[in-house]
Amino acid sequence: LYDKAVLLLFDLFGLRRDAYDRFHNEETYLTDMNQTADFKRVILDYVTGTRILDIGPGGGVLLDLIEQERPDSKPLGLDISVNVIEALKRKKQLEHRRWDVIKGDALQLEEYVETESMDTVIFSSILHELYSYIERDGKRFNSQTVEAALHSAYRVLAPGGRIIIRDGIMTEPVEQRRRIRFLEPDGMEWLLRYAQDFAGRPIEIERIGEHEAVLPVNDAMEFLYTYTWGAEAYVHEVQEQFGYFTPSQYEECIRNTLGPQAIIRLSRHYLQEGYAEALSSRVEFMDEQGQPVPLPDSTCLIVIEKPNNRDEATK
Template sequence: MTTSHPALEPRYFARMAAALGDKARVLEHVRSGHVIDAGAGGGELAAMLARLPGVDVTALDLAEESLARLRDDGTFAVQQRELGADRDPLTARPASTIVFSAVLHEVYSYATAPWAAHERALAQARATLAPGGVVIIRDGVMPERPDEPAELHGRDDALVERYLALSPFAASETRLERTRPGVWSGTRHAVSEALCTLTWGAASLPREALERFELATLDGYATLLGRAGLRVIHREATTQPGYREHLDAAGWSADGPDGPWFPPTTGLWVALVD
């Protein structure tokens, strides 16, 4: 069961297209055969996957706005499918590779039972994989030592207050409290979540504030995959190009007991059926 998902507007698709360079990191891990782009959005990554030799692609999405864009491309098959709704295979045809790019945190964020929905999405992937196939997950990653204290510094307290008022997670996992003008205290996870959300600006806040972007640390997510019967064979955490520069220009930064720091924004995990 999922909660209401906000309508996808042109700004959302433009933002996803702008991240295409970082999404290209998944390509070296793709295996030839039937490749599924699960939660394909505007289709930019699916089109990139479809250009790989020996690959044919099925793009999956639930939103009508996304499906209309996907069907316009014509270089890959398109199916409407809800992620995390059940444990059945994502497609009738087994897959050599399943890509979840910045979508599993949405499965979590909009579900009435978040972890159960996330676990079902992984079960769907496991049920779909052909022997020797892989799941590739590109999504938010918590900073190491996520529970340690940290501070968010900025010059727009009203924007932080609006973010906290909109976020369904701010009362617990991502709580921040203002200690003085322009300074908000919380955990490293809470500060990192705020930075990853505030970078999109006030116009995108009504959507972005509803989502929890970071579900686990690099190793913690590998543990989640292990519980789902998926063995991680590659993992890496990076800071997506442009994040830090954009936030620095807007006056946002992070501090902690050891001094200024900036969190990784994106994790990449590649896993086999165990």
């Protein structure tokens, strides 16, 4: 379903399918945006075991890192896109990599790997895409899609294994409002167009000047994530919702979905520094009184562990 949705977008906007979409080259963009942050390497600190499944491996940067840093591991990438799988297979052959990739549905992992066969399942910047593109009960932007992905991963996870999530986050408290002053002449045009085109939810805008507007903080940030990527990625970004849970909502979703036996070993959130750098010359970000404030946290890192026994689950 996800693959069909992406190809439909390419057809609608007349784009070349062989280009595929921006998020499968995320590591290239963020390397340019923030040379000092090796954002994917942090994930390796929480990987356990040798049988490691990377959901939505994109350009293969995380598969490469796992192979390099964990020589005894057996990394496996799974993606629904034929284009991505074919590109990764070419990369594997050209670079003589030992990791492998398979085409598959992240919501039906048991069809491709055995139950309780994986030590680590990784969702790195992919759950928000599943949330945004895959329909559940006839609608996109549905938290049941995230729940289904978590269920699927937990079923193939071995006792003692871990699910690692790195993805977008909404900030708390959600009732905060933020003022954006555009430093580029077409900034307000961007915002008004975005509010009209964004598929995820209605965007609330209070325009207070030619180049200024006040928005709920999470509407402001959802727009700025798209604004950061630029015009080339707009057609894709306007179809995606990067922040879909607050930190407390995420933990609640995990507990409700996986039950009390699932252990949340780590739950933290932070600002991907590259966003502040990329936006600093394009906008001023302020509170309602016009005082400069930092951008809120953009990204979460969550580690969920499947206990080895019932006693550990009660700790």
